[in-house]
Amino acid sequence: MCGRYGRRSDKQHIAEHYRLRDLREVPLEAGPDWNITPDSIQPVIRLGRDTGERELALLKWRLVPFWSKTPKPPFDTINARADKLLTSGSWREPFQRRRCLIPGEFFYEWEPIDKKTKQPYAVALTDDRLFSFGGIWDRWKDHNSGQVIESFAMITCDPNETMEAFHDRTPLIIEPRD
Template sequence: MCGRYAASRSPEDLVEEFEVDAWAGAGAGGGTGDGAGTGDAVPPSWNVAPTDPVRVVLERVVEERAERQLRTVRWGLVPSWARDASGAARLINARLETVAEKPAFRKAFRSRRCLVPADGYYEWYAQEDGGKQPFFIRRRDGRSLAMAGLYELWRAPGEGSPWLWTATVITTAAVDELGRLHDRMPMLVERDRWAQWLDPEGGDAEELRGLLVPAAPGLLEAYPVSKAVGNVRNNGPHLVEPVPAAEEAADAAPTLF
């Protein structure tokens, strides 16, 4: 699964990198109408956790044309039909194998797909002594990971209730060396497929699944980091710094790439 990640880039940098047309408002906290506004106050985070506000890239039809937007949503999808938002933390990930059929995700998979930009994400390797060593996984070239995601809009009963925007990250079986850390990994969307993936008109399930790929060999690097990342109250760029070799136990982690 993908349960923690880092997202430290500024919205201005994301607008440029993801060729965004409009930086929309803070949908994670609600608002009137569809949640649009003029920016948000999401700080850089090196320890993004479930239910945190996060930025996503999506497309909405505005005045009869598709507009690529950068929006703030809450991590943990709340289906439109949910009675309340309490189950969001359980839906931070959607499995690629079942995303087109599961009631919580199938409507969003058809027409509300997004990209979830990340500096990288964390996985925990189970050690022989029962402990767990966190690893940070990122692109070697320093660009953002474009994780495949879905977003949804939910509104509590009652006139004038604000819209809540939420999202989930799509995962698949981990490949190659990553499978030694964890059996699941986020699906990625390559740049030349962003437009198709974000298109709200969509396509059939198999065509959409075909747009998603595991990371190409050699694209990612993984290295051990401080166990401080395990506490959601800890934050800062020090969390993604490699752990000095002298601090690693001989059996603390596998030899990776």
């Protein structure tokens, strides 16, 4: 599970990395953040509905499925297990139609020290460069008020040998070549 991550890059570096064209409509909140938590508004890269080109959008980190009756999902939706993307009613449609890239430079894993204390470790690529977490997103609409929430979940997968000492899941990291 990944419950926190970080990003040192500002929106200009993100735009260059993902070869984005138009950032005029993106608020300045897409800047660096060393402690990104669930329910915060974060930049993701997705395909634009009208253009089909990559765009930077600000979405809430905790996926609210389109079918949810309320804006608070009935279970935790910050992470989506890769092995359940095609079988889970919450993940299937977003995985098939609404994938996204989540810009990041590190994520945190926590090692238990004792029953009450955990030591956080920031996990990054060896060269500390910007990378993408794999994600899915969805659009929820309140049919009474018209309120719309766009939100995302981070895809997790089995850990590699290094990460399995910390957790049985790890975020899916997508290389630029992929």
